[in-house]
Amino acid sequence: MAHYSHYPNYDVLSLINEWDDHTKEIVLKRLGPFPEPQLLEEKEVKMLRLIAKHLCYDNRDDIIDWILYYVDQRLKSNIGENQRKSTTPEEKVLIREGVKAIDKATQTKYGKTFISAEISEQFEILAALQLGSAPLIPEWATIPQQDLFDKLLDMMIGAYYSHPTVWSEIGYGGPAYPRGYYRIELGWTDPWEPRRPGAAKK
């Protein structure tokens, strides 16, 4: 998975001394090291790791570690999940039972576990979930496929795009407190902002 970046020379973490302490602490924690998962079991972690790589289209283990840590923390916490359809199980059940169902659906279709399936087969199963057309197994009656897919996406994509390495690649200025921006108009950047190689210094 090769990724182009418009900003190959930019590292948002080089600005970290300009951030307030609270934000700094929060962002640095995303770099690890992470404690062992507190809720998820080994097999769940393995499967979720593969799923995260597909959904985020990224293979870098350090970033995926952060995503898994985030998912584990979320499932462990008792804070609500904002909203859920009245017919959908709560997110803990949705994800944990959902992972089992994904494994079963993969076995039904390919005769192998999700973990041992080919990358393209894993991809096919996930793509089918999004459309609600995964191989038919009774579990889908209580684990709505699309809700499962959306929940995984919501958590994993949220964590992925909060990782400073990803910020650097997409050219996001990151936390800008207390400094703020002076040059916000079209074509203008503050001297410390990400710039494309060769872009005019305005």
Add this chain to the structure above:
Amino acid sequence: MENKDPLQHNCDHYDGHRYSDMKCRKYGDQEVDVCIVGVGAAGGVLAYELSKAGLQVVGIEAGPFWNPQTDFASDELHSYSLAWQDTRLSDGNDALKFGHNNSGRGVGGGTVHFTAVFYRFHENDFRVKTIDGVAEDWPISYYDLEPYYQKIENDIKVSGPKSLPWGTFQGPYPYPVREPLSANSQIFQEGCEIRGIRSSVTPLAILSAPFDGRPPCTNRGFCNEGCIPNAKFSTLIQHVPKAIQQGAEILTDSMVTSILTDKKGKVTGVEFVHDGQIYRQLARVVIVSAFAIETPRLLLNSATAQYPFGLANRSGLVGKNLMVHSGHDVFAKFDEEIRLYKGTPVMAFTQDFYASDPSRGFVRGYSLNAHGNRPVALAKNLAVDGGYWGKGLREVMLDFNFYGQVSLVGEVLPREENAVSLSNEKDEYGLPRPLIHFSYSENDNRLIKDAIQKANEILSARGGKPAFVIPDTGHVMGTCRMGIDPENSVVNGFCQSHDIPNLFICDSSVFVTSSGSNPTETIMAIAARTADYLANKMRQGPLA
């Protein structure tokens, strides 16, 4: 612990640090004049105005008393903690998303992480039935609110243009517009100009110059994450500290679980839970200001033998006519870098499509706001609501800086079947979780289609290539609407319930129609007007 806050919160729970000790309650078992449930946009204004009028006021708030300097962070994931995250059950063809995009929890409510776009409603917004033959008219007119709009704008020093081409109020605002404009707002205004559409710089509850010990905005763009420097208004930093100075008490981390009534059917106070313990606050008047979902939930859950269908519910309309704003986000890709994350999210807008236009095939209209965005919010919306993931999502996001965005604030018409009711599922307090049902009507869908087309025209005119549209909503309203007829509304024009004279409902739930404008200035103007009425009435004696 030493108090290093620039703001002083001299309440029982906050003197530079927070007590969790309920023994420090100011009034204890005593009956106070007014108890306010929920200290958000409306509750904050009520607490300030009523305590300034000399009344004994206790505000009870489910969430914490935030300290912007130590609790907020310039980070999207972290800012979810500012939202009402408790699970709400959400069904319907267009099931709503809750949490960070529309609900606050903690002193300040939604204003803590709102975008601070600050519009007055137009005169026509209050008379939809008369003008368009749909929905209902409000029992009050624009002119009833006008002095309160003016007061609120002046109290918080709204920064806005000298003149506006739309609406009844056309400026000027107390503080000048914020300069410079963000790139996204610039291209929006240029696109509008090319298409012959009028546009303006946006009035914002964000300072363009110092005020009240608070600094002007530094354009970091983290308004939806909570403004650390306090340049953005919220009732947390504006009304509540002033209410406390006037003697109001704010009890935080305290969830009101029911409203109490006596044998005569009047309300006598509330019951609330703090740290697992149940407490009571007795009051001559109770005002429910808990947001358009929690307010009907609390009223329905407070049912008694005398009021078997919940309090203030003779009309059967508590929870009904729930409205949101359709808030689709329209994106186009540019050859130049726009950098959607810089500057406050909204700095330019148009209301050229606000009024009904029979040629469009639907009634009512919308505002279009040039709208900023940040990586987590954009990527999550693209994924969950736009269907992007894997390689496709990664590619869009690598070009993050090249997208421009326009978001609509579309009027949604009230319908009884869009409603909040009580589900069979219980939450941590043993209360039934709210069950919300929402579907757009044909009129809503036509309006959305038209608005998306107009947004794309503006972006394309300026050289953007239309890229994607993400369905979204914002601003929850209705559910306890005001009106003249007790059979057809829940409260009167002063937010007093028709059924129980000492029970008031004052927040976004009293809205009759949604308009095409962001609602918070109107919520606050209604709260200020209600406070005036209530203070006068209470001077005259008990509310009959």
